[in-house]
Amino acid sequence: MKTYTERYAETLTQKLEPSLSKEAIISLIEVPKHRGHGDLAFPCFQLAKEWKRSPQAIAKTLAVQLNDPLFTSFQAAGPYINAFLNREVVAQETLTEILQKEEDYGAHDFGEGQVIVLDxxxxxxxxxxxxxxxxxxxxxxxxxxxxxxxxxxxxxxxxxxxxxxxxxxxxxxxxxxxxxxxxxxxxxxxxxxxxxxxxxxxxxxxxxxxxxxxxxxxxxxxxxxxxxxxxxxxxxxxxxxxxxxxxxxxxxxxxxxxxxxxxKMEPVVTELQEKDLLEESDGARVVRLEASIPPALIKKKDGATLYVTRDLASALYRKQHYHxxxxxxxxxxxxxxxxxxxxxxxxxxxxxxxxxxxxxxxxxxxxxxxxMSTRQGKVVFLEQVLADIIQQAVQNIREKNPELLDQERVAEQVGVGAVIYHDLKHHRQNDVEFSYDDMLRFEGNTGPYLQYTHARALSILRKSKLSKPVYKEGATVTDQMWELITQLTYFPGHIADAFEWRDPSLLAKSIYKIAQCFNHYYAHTRILVGGDQEQKIALTKATAIVIKEGLRLLGIQAPEEM
Structure with missing residues (x-):
């Protein structure tokens, strides 16, 4: 299914080509910070010079020309064209897709037929x-x-x-x-x-x-x-x-x-010699590189090889062996x-x-x-951290849910998940401060909070006794539902972004936002009573599916009960 950003871009493309391509339009579309400004927004600044009109005037003209049944309206707001999605249509499309695909929701095929070796x-x-x-x-x-x-x-x-x-x-x-x-x-x-x-x-x-x-x-x-x-x-x-x-x-x-x-290193050194790339430098053998990069040291004075030599051999072996x-x-x-x-x-x-x-x-x-430094003994050992945090999780479970079956297994899932999520929620290039307290909190942006939200959703599903709920067209979509459904629609795009940027924290942020919106929805909605009950159960199940899959992608298990 196309993303709603792509759909908006296609609608705009009909009016903006050849001034802007669909790909250029997609790169410009934004998600407004305030709900009152719509679900998607397109800025008209880039059109001003070519069209010789102000961005505000362009937005006002285009807004009345756009038409797409997926959107209820297009409104000019200064230099922006704000698009308002049809909540009922989006809710049915998104939730039906999640309930049908389950853990396959959010999958992409742009990597098909290609191999990645990860060291x-x-x-x-x-x-x-x-x-x-x-x-x-x-x-x-x-x-x-x-x-x-x-x-x-x-x-x-x-x-x-x-x-x-x-x-x-x-x-x-x-x-x-x-x-x-x-x-x-x-x-x-x-x-x-x-x-x-x-x-x-x-x-x-x-x-x-x-x-x-x-x-x-x-x-x-x-x-x-x-x-x-x-x-x-x-x-x-x-x-x-x-x-x-x-x-x-x-x-x-x-x-x-x-x-x-x-x-496997000596053949590499021989190849470097044969290709006339090795030079002598103070008795050592080096390969000179660009002016901004120091020479690569291949062999020391005493003939010993170095990391670069070994990694050259490993790279050549991996290419030949794994293609x-x-x-x-x-x-x-x-x-x-x-x-x-x-x-x-x-x-x-x-x-x-x-x-x-x-x-x-x-x-x-x-x-x-x-x-931390292993040479000086100033280091925290992961094995001890995992043991300590799993024991803390056991104590928490015994205090909060002493009737829970298989407490040790759940505590292991929670403890290990807490350690992994504490790392992955940070942008990978940032330094991370080690903290037991931050890892195991059950509120805020933590692994246990996400796991607990998943377990809460499953508890509601068990009470509902609807094993295969169906989201039916025409249900009322409240503001709290819409916040949650919107986040669920973003999930496939966040997966692609997290891979493209090699940054799992983008996915962690996505799951956390979904969990926040679900808990907000839960706090304002009587899910098991009142009208549209099957639709509410369908939304709850879809949320549980997406949180579980998001956690799996991060390497974290999702307990059914906590």
Whole structure:
């Protein structure tokens, strides 16, 4: 079904072509802030110069010429033409479509036949999964869900940090202070303790850095003791990560980490040499880029490869293996330069598909306004956060609804949903302040508020005993109903916008607005009594369908009871 913005644009196009195309008109149409100004508004400023008339005069002339049965009237208001939708027609069209399509409502097909590879999460082995890694995980997962809703096929990759000098440092720390039994009892916590101790003591013992470099060289050379410790650290870490991913409802198609590309980098270096792109700089090998971008360091003086080298190998492998149409890297703002260099090097190598690679940056999670640091031990562990917030949810449920069945499962859905929504409601490039209190509130713009609104709607449906309500033509559409129906009509467009801008917060705002309007409608309407009861139940069911689907796209479950 066409959006009502498109329908208004088509009506205007009949009068405005060739001065403005339909696409140009769509880009200009606005939603008025005040209900009295109509449902859609078109500004006439761009026509003034060509038509040699004032925008006010153009609006006044055009308003009386427009005609479309979907709209009850077109009114000139200064330089704007305000369009008023036919509430009864829109209500029937929108609610009938939602009730028929259910979870397919809002789907698009513009991505059909195209593949997107998403690189997300990417925690480092032997370190706890921090709140910092949460952002890449839930933002990437939501963008993948949105992409699938828009018709794309997705491939989700977890490019685990399982190689590099930090593992030489960890091996050195384990050799000095490690205890096998302690690591077996609590592997991640103990390894993290060793990692932070290494950096603390290296301040007073500079020779520790040499030990770390030595053990990483041994690891690269295939030293069996180093490899055995590395494999052990990796296996324990992945088991711990998988427990968190299971709780978050996040899946991956590949866990190939950095180590997977160890044997794939040298061919890349050879190709760069053959294409005469490598230059020497103070003993290192670099690829020079545009004047505004520093050279990409491919090999250090000692011959060691770097992140760009590895990511070049991974990009080439992914293109060959997955035949992607787009490749998204969901990584922090601080990695923008790295991905600019990666894409520019691939372009210089002659790979035009590098244009389809995109870095999707995001801000940090702050604690008391400051960046978290695993090296200094100043970090909040996601596993502990989830455990704490689920326990808080259990306590809330026992206080507010002690008769609820399966309290632990619902508390898990609420707690995990609270953590995910607290992240995704913010624009991804903004920093987010970590706050237990903000996450688990049952009012305002929070996950539990949206889940509770969904559960409230289902409770009404159960009491109504109308399993398949039908919205019939001719029902009275009150102001409260119209506010809600209008938001439901925007939902498909918000899905497309959230994907196009790679910004799940646009979808979060949409669901929140729907929940607000439903609760306002509920407060002013006796849904289960009085006239037009089936229509009111149809609106309630449509609202529940859309909120549940919106939450699913964000990676959040919608409990039936709370």
């Amino acid at each position: 997300l999460s990417s925690p480092n082995i032997a370190k706890p999964f921090s709140m910092g890694h949460l952002r890449s995980t839930v933002i990437g997962n939501a963008i993948a869900q949105l992409a699938e809703k828009c018709g794309f096929e997705t491939v989700r990759l977890n490019y685990i940090g399982d190689w590099g000098t930090q593992f030489g440092k960890l091996i050195a720390a384990y050799k000095r202070w490690g205890n096998e039994e302690a690591v077996k009892r609590a592997p991640i916590a103990e390894l993290f303790k060793l990692y932070t101790r290494f950096h603390t003591e290296a301040v007073q013992l500079p020779e520790l850095e040499d030990e770390g470099r030595y053990w990483f060289k041994e690891l690269e050379a295939g030293n069996e003791e180093a490899l055995s410790l590395w494999r052990w650290f990796r296996e324990e870490s992945i088991q711990a990560f998988n427990a968190i991913y299971s709780l978050l409802g996040v899946r991956f198609d590949s866990l190939n980490g950095e180590a997977f590309y160890n044997d 992607f149409d787009y490749s998204f890297y969901v990584a922090g703002n601080e990695q923008t330069l790295h991905f600019n260099q990666l894409i520019q090097v691939l372009k210089k190598m002659g790979y035009c598909w590098a244009e389809t690679m995109e870095h999707i940056p995001f801000g940090m999670i702050l604690k008391e306004g400051k960046k």
